[in-house]
Amino acid sequence: xxxxxxxxxTAAIDTSDRAADDRGPVPAIEMKGVSHRFKxxxxxxxxxxxxxxxxxxxxxxxxxxxxxxxxxxxxxLLKPQSGLVRVMGLNVLTxxxxxxxxxxxxxxxxxxxxxxxxxxxxxxxGAAYGLPMRKRNEVIEDVLELTDMGGRKQSLIGGLSRxxxxxxxxxxxxxxxxxxxxxxxxxxxxxxxxxxxLMEILQALQDLGKTIFISSHILKELExxxxxxxxxxxxxxxxxxxxxxxxxHGHENIAYRxxxxxxxxxxxxxxxxxxxxxxxIKVGNSRAIRVTLDDGRLSANQLLSELISRNITINxxxxxxxQLNQAFMDLxxxxxx
Amino acid sequence: MISKxxxxxxxxxxxxxxxxxxxxxxxxxxxxxxxxxxxxxxWLAAGSRFSQDSTLSINNLxxxxxxxxxxxxxxxxxxxxxxxxxTSGSIAREKENDSLQLLLLTRLGPWAIxxxxxxxxxxxxxxxxxxxxxxxxxxxxxxxxxxDVVFSSFYLLVLAVLQLNALCLACSAGTGTTMSALVxxxxxxxxxxxxxxxxxxxxxxxxxxxxxGRIFNYGTVxxxxxxxxxxxxxxxxxWISTGVFLILARWLLxxxxxxxxxxxxxxxxxxxxxxxxxxxxxxxxxxxxxxDRNDLPEFEPVAWKETRKTAVGTARYLIxxxxxxxxxxxxxxxxxxxxxxxxxxxxxSFTLLLLGIAILILINKSSGLITQERMQQTLDVVLTTPLxxxxxxxxxxxxxxxxxxxxxxxxxxxxVSKTLIINPxxxxxxxxxxxGFIAATAYFCIWLSIYIGLKQKRHIYAVMTTMGVIGMxxxxxxxxxxxxxxxMSRDSYTSxxxxxxxxxxxxxxxxxxxxxxxxxxxxxSTALGxxxxxxxMALGIRMYCLRQADRLLGRISDENSKPEGVPNPAExxxxxxxxxA
Numbered sequence: 001x002x003x004x005x006x007x008x009x010t011a012a013i014d015t016s017d018r019a020a021d022d023r024g025p026v027p028a029i030e031m032k033g034v035s036h037r038f039k040x041x042x043x044x045x046x047x048x049x050x051x052x053x054x055x056x057x058x059x060x061x062x063x064x065x066x067x068x069x070x071x072x073x074x075x076x077l078l079k080p081q082s083g084l085v086r087v088m089g090l091n092v093l094t095x096x097x098x099x100x101x102x103x104x105x106x107x108x109x110x111x112x113x114x115x116x117x118x119x120x121x122x123x124x125x126g127a128a129y130g131l132p133m134r135k136r137n138e139v140i141e142d143v144l145e146l147t148d149m150g151g152r153k154q155s156l157i158g159g160l161s162r163x164x165x166x167x168x169x170x171x172x173x174x175x176x177x178x179x180x181x182x183x184x185x186x187x188x189x190x191x192x193x194x195x196x197x198l199m200e201i202l203q204a205l206q207d208l209g210k211t212i213f214i215s216s217h218i219l220k221e222l223e224x225x226x227x228x229x230x231x232x233x234x235x236x237x238x239x240x241x242x243x244x245x246x247x248x249h250g251h252e253n254i255a256y257r258x259x260x261x262x263x264x265x266x267x268x269x270x271x272x273x274x275x276x277x278x279x280x281i282k283v284g285n286s287r288a289i290r291v292t293l294d295d296g297r298l299s300a301n302q303l304l305s306e307l308i309s310r311n312i313t314i315n316x317x318x319x320x321x322x323q324l325n326q327a328f329m330d331l332x333x334x335x336x337x
Numbered sequence: 338m339i340s341k342x343x344x345x346x347x348x349x350x351x352x353x354x355x356x357x358x359x360x361x362x363x364x365x366x367x368x369x370x371x372x373x374x375x376x377x378x379x380w381l382a383a384g385s386r387f388s389q390d391s392t393l394s395i396n397n398l399x400x401x402x403x404x405x406x407x408x409x410x411x412x413x414x415x416x417x418x419x420x421x422x423x424t425s426g427s428i429a430r431e432k433e434n435d436s437l438q439l440l441l442l443t444r445l446g447p448w449a450i451x452x453x454x455x456x457x458x459x460x461x462x463x464x465x466x467x468x469x470x471x472x473x474x475x476x477x478x479x480x481x482x483x484x485d486v487v488f489s490s491f492y493l494l495v496l497a498v499l500q501l502n503a504l505c506l507a508c509s510a511g512t513g514t515t516m517s518a519l520v521x522x523x524x525x526x527x528x529x530x531x532x533x534x535x536x537x538x539x540x541x542x543x544x545x546x547x548x549x550g551r552i553f554n555y556g557t558v559x560x561x562x563x564x565x566x567x568x569x570x571x572x573x574x575x576w577i578s579t580g581v582f583l584i585l586a587r588w589l590l591x592x593x594x595x596x597x598x599x600x601x602x603x604x605x606x607x608x609x610x611x612x613x614x615x616x617x618x619x620x621x622x623x624x625x626x627x628x629d630r631n632d633l634p635e636f637e638p639v640a641w642k643e644t645r646k647t648a649v650g651t652a653r654y655l656i657x658x659x660x661x662x663x664x665x666x667x668x669x670x671x672x673x674x675x676x677x678x679x680x681x682x683x684x685x686s687f688t689l690l691l692l693g694i695a696i697l698i699l700i701n702k703s704s705g706l707i708t709q710e711r712m713q714q715t716l717d718v719v720l721t722t723p724l725x726x727x728x729x730x731x732x733x734x735x736x737x738x739x740x741x742x743x744x745x746x747x748x749x750x751x752x753v754s755k756t757l758i759i760n761p762x763x764x765x766x767x768x769x770x771x772x773g774f775i776a777a778t779a780y781f782c783i784w785l786s787i788y789i790g791l792k793q794k795r796h797i798y799a800v801m802t803t804m805g806v807i808g809m810x811x812x813x814x815x816x817x818x819x820x821x822x823x824x825m826s827r828d829s830y831t832s833x834x835x836x837x838x839x840x841x842x843x844x845x846x847x848x849x850x851x852x853x854x855x856x857x858x859x860x861x862s863t864a865l866g867x868x869x870x871x872x873x874m875a876l877g878i879r880m881y882c883l884r885q886a887d888r889l890l891g892r893i894s895d896e897n898s899k900p901e902g903v904p905n906p907a908e909x910x911x912x913x914x915x916x917x918a
Contacts, residue, residue: 075721076893096895097723105721109714115646120633127638128722172718 026089028053028180028211029074034083035235036069042235043069047083049230049240051213053179056206058222059215060324061232062332067215068108068184070232074213075105075182088179101129104173108185108215114158118149118168121157122175129176143171147201163194170201181205181212187221199225223324233332246327255292256300257283259315260307274298274306290320350445354427354457368461371415372468379408379472383479402481405473406548409490412469413541416462416497418808421522422801424458424505426515428590433514437594451587455506462498466491489547489568496575497540501526503582510589513596515797529578538578543571609657639719639729643706643736652739659743666691666747670754684755685847691751692775692843695744696782696807702740703786704799706733707890711794716890725895726886730787737783748775763850766857770846773868778839781875782807788878791889814838836867 029051036044044066051057061067072078073085076092076099085092087099112121119140126136144150147167152160157168166186173181186202187195199221202212216222222229223243230240239246260267271280271291276298281290293303300319307314358364383404431437440450473487508522509515530539537543547568617623634641645651673683710716719729752775756768786803793799817834835841846864849857887894 077717077720077891079893092893096893100721100723103721105718107714107717113642113646113715116642120646123633124638124642125718125722127634127636127641128719128724130723133633133635176722 025053027051027086028055028088029213030084030086030089031070031073032084032086034070034073034080034085036066036073036078036081044073045235047232047235047237049237051211051228051230053088053211054206054209055228056202056212056226057214058226058229059213059232060217060219060222060229060328064234065232065332066235067232071105071182071184071213071215075103076100101176102179104176104178104181106169106173106181106183106186108188112157112165112168112172114156117154117156118144118160118171119153121168122172125172125175131176139175139177140171143174146174146204147171148197163190163197166190166194166198167201170198174205179209179211181210182215183212184215185217186214187216187218195221219325219328229324231328231331238331239327243324246324254295254300255290255320256303256317257288257320258291258317259287259289261313261315262310270310270312274303276302288316348453348456350440350450350453351457354454355460358457358461364461368465371419371465375408375411375469375472378411379404379475382407383476398479399481401476401479402486404479405476405482405486405490408469408472408476409494409544409548410541412466412494413497413544415465416494416501417526419465420458420462420498420501421505421519421526422797423462424502425509425518425522426797427454427458427506428509428586429512429515429518432594432596441591441594447587447590451506451510451583451590455502455583455586458506459498459502462502463495466494466498469494485565486548489565490544492568493540493544493547493572496572496579500538500540500575500579500582503579503586504529507582507586507589510586511593511596513593515795516800519797519800537571538575540572540575543568543575547571609661610654613657613660637728637732637735639724639732640735643733644739647736655739655743659746662744662747663750666750670750674754674758681755681759681850684751685844688748688751688755688771688847689840689843691748692778695748695779697804698744699737699741699779699783700786700803700807701800703734703737703783704790704793704803705796706730706737706787707790708793708796708799712796720890720892726888726890726892727883729890730882730886734783734787737787741779741783745775745779759850763857766861767846767849770849770861770864770868771843774839774842774846774864777868777871777875781871781878784875784878784882788882788889791882811838811840814841833866835863836870839867839871842867 027050029049031047031049034044034047035042047066047070059067059070069078073080073092074087076096079093088102090098090102092099113124116124122140122143123136126139127133131139140153141150144153147170149164149167149171152164157165160168166189170183170186173183183202187198190198202214202225206212214222214226226243228240228242229246231238231246258271260270262270267289268280268282271277271289276294278292278294279290280292282288283290291303293300300317304314304317383400428437431440441447445453470491473491476482477484477487504526505518505522508525509518512518512521529535547564632641632645669687673687707716710719720726749772752768752771756764759767782803785806786799789803789806790796790799793802814835814837817837835845842864845860849860882889
């Protein structure tokens with residue numbers, strides 16, 4: 001997976017058929033130097049990233065960052081103006097039909113035919129994917145069971161709750177047994193319970209070997225759910241990689257949270273007295289102190305040894321990790337486009 | 338103090354509406370085209386009526402009267418076409434966008450919302466009418482009209498704008514979608530203005546009477562300001578109706594602010610269904626001859642959806658529609674036939690009316706095939722399936738085909754009825770030409786609507802655009818006549834020009850029995866020419882739509898797709914390129 005920012009524009013549309021790097025496993029999604037412009041608005045500018053197969057990958061960015069445009073390019077609704085888009089190693093320009101067979105797309109709005117029953121709706125899409133009628137029944141039963149909607153298959157979609165409609169939508173995405181699921185804001189508008197249940201279903205799908213690409217604004221959930229994440233802002237990729245790497249990405253100095261007791265002495269002054277400690281700040285109303293170390297001069301082990309040698313009691317010590325939302329704020333620019 | 342007053346009397350909604358309208362290029366284009374068209378029309382019409390010997394200007398005196406009458410009629414038509422189109426969405430669109438509730442939470446009261454919305458639609462229309470004033474002045478200079486006629490004509494035009502806007506605003510406040518507001522406005526306006534009891538509320542009628550000075554003075558021409566006073570008195574009920582419509586709009590604004598979108602056709606069919614079921618129970622004890630199939634799609638899911646899951650697609654509803662249209666038609670035709678050949682001319686009007694209704698229903702259905710899916714946001718998921726764009730379109734058109742057949746049956750009844758009472762010598766020719774004419778016109782309208790529906794995002798815009806194009810098509814021969822009066826002769830040039838307009842061709846076919854007007858060869862060549870070019874145009878549009886289906890639907894075309902195993906010259910160069918990772 002690439003964790004480099006986007007490169008420059010590719011001059012022309014790339015129509016090569018197979019994945020560039022045949023040495024490793026074929027990535028589920030590969031975008032290389034993709035640019036797209038709507039009249040005077042540059043939606044994507046040299047977007048480059050890869051998502052490996054089997055990943056549960058988050059795609060985040062502020063409003064107007066280019067998330068929906070990227071999704072539309074991947075699911076063959078938009079033609080890339082320059083660059084290369086591959087799904088399961090297939091170029092979306094030259095293998096349109098094959099790509100459509102491999103993907104299941106769930107847009108941010110719930111798009112369903114309200115006058116159909118759940119079963120009719122799923123059967124409609126089964127037929128659209130060319131599944132034979134006998135096989136369709138089995139598949140529909142399976143996906144309904146997976147999404148826990150088996151008891152509502154004869155209900156009219158228009159009469160279902162938002163959470164249930166979202167489950168139907170997810171069931172529809174699974175009808176053609178796609179390798180790649182593209183989900184645009186799947187949890188928006190859901191209550192906490194429906195949200196947690198949806199996340200559980202997504203994890204179960206990942207266990208079944210599906211690659212799941214989720215565009216979302218809910219960073220906390222993405223952090224808990226996804227292995228990796230891509231951050232896009234103003235049409236450019238700011239980060240693409242694992243969440244663990246993102247936590248350390250861009251940190252100049254490593255921070256720790258520590259609680260110490262040193263008799264009557266001020267713990268902050270004690271810490272600042274140690275060579276290599278850049279800062280020591282009290283965290284809120286707690287007794288914890290946030291200490292930043294100069295990575296080249298003082299390691300965590302050295303700090304602890306120093307404290308022990310000075311007979312200072314260490315009550316707690318932990319490495320501070322950046323939350324996804326903090327990383328997101330650091331990487332994206334203020335204001336809307 | 339001043340800022341407080343400014344805040345108190347500011348009109349934020351009106352400002353927003355006018356700013357939004359100012360940002361729409363299409364509205365500028367439409368208004369400019371209308372004003373230019375009006376000026377061009379009056380220039381051509383006046384030019385064609387000037388005496389051949391233009392040196393004797395005395396010969397031209399007095400033609401202003403007939404020209405003014407025509408201009409005012411055209412302006413009334415413009416008002417009655419444009420106002421429902423522009424005003425129907427004023428409040429209904431806020432509901433579509435879920436913004437009406439937010440608007441009601443602001444400091445703006447219901448009356449402020451209604452009046453600002455009302456003014457935002459009235460002002461642009463009045464501006465359009467003011468553009469006609471210089472033309473009024475020019476016609477006045479041609480003589481034949483007095484100041485009171487000019488005043489009362491303009492006054493009644495303004496009144497028509499005010500009244501119709503209020504009516505459309507009330508409909509917009511009472512319905513959930515722009516389309517249903519438009520349909521409701523048209524139905525209520527037709528009901529009010531066509532009803533003999535309330536027809537005095539129709540400003541054009543008042544204008545026709547005022548033009549001849551016949552208001553309160555039947556039979557005598559009164560040229561003084563007494564006529565103006567009569568018009569003002571006679572227009573009081575129109576002012577009252579305008580007020581009533583505004584109060585109704587205010588009342589509906591709150592009561593129907595959270596109304597859910599309902600498919601009017603579906604509701605109509607449900608009601609119709611209920612009536613038929615009751616009749617069936619009473620008469621047969623509930624025997625059902627044709628049961629709706631409740632099957633699932635086998636290979637063509639989109640066609641299945643169009644013919645099983647839409648209001649105007651299901652066999653049961655289509656049969657109901659057929660019976661609802663066919664029964665009165667059959668009864669009316671039987672009545673006319675008993676009277677014999679003297680009713681031939683009534684059949685023409687009846688055919689025109691039924692054809693108009695059929696075309697309107699087909700336009701609504703065909704243009705909504707794709708726009709409805711776009712508006713309900715269901716199109717994207719269908720487009721990500723492997724179904725080919727061409728297949729999606731063809732399967733979608735399956736529902737329209739059924740409706741087309743059903744709508745053609747009452748028309749066929751009228752045509753056959755007329756055929757039976759005309760001279761047997763012309764029966765075959767008439768039947769052949771009118772049959773070809775109706776089928777070709779409907780087929781063209783269907784594919785034109787589908788094409789425009791593919792290009793537009795909203796259903797209402799697609800219907801408006803299609804109606805505009807078909808309207809221009811219908812009056813095209815009249816426009817040519819204005820530019821070139823010599824096209825009134827009966828030679829091949831006239832025949833060529835006549836095929837441009839379906840209304841002219843229909844009139845021509847209807848006159849097949851009247852040799853003294855046109856000879857049969859002329860009628861045949863013109864009608865066949867029309868049928869040939871209309872079918873050719875329809876096929877051309879159909880071919881274009883199917884070839885460009887993917888692009889028009891909004892996805893990557895699979896034309897670029899290659900069969901497996903075909904090498905790509907770009908592949909090698911890319912493989913040599915190092916991986917960016």
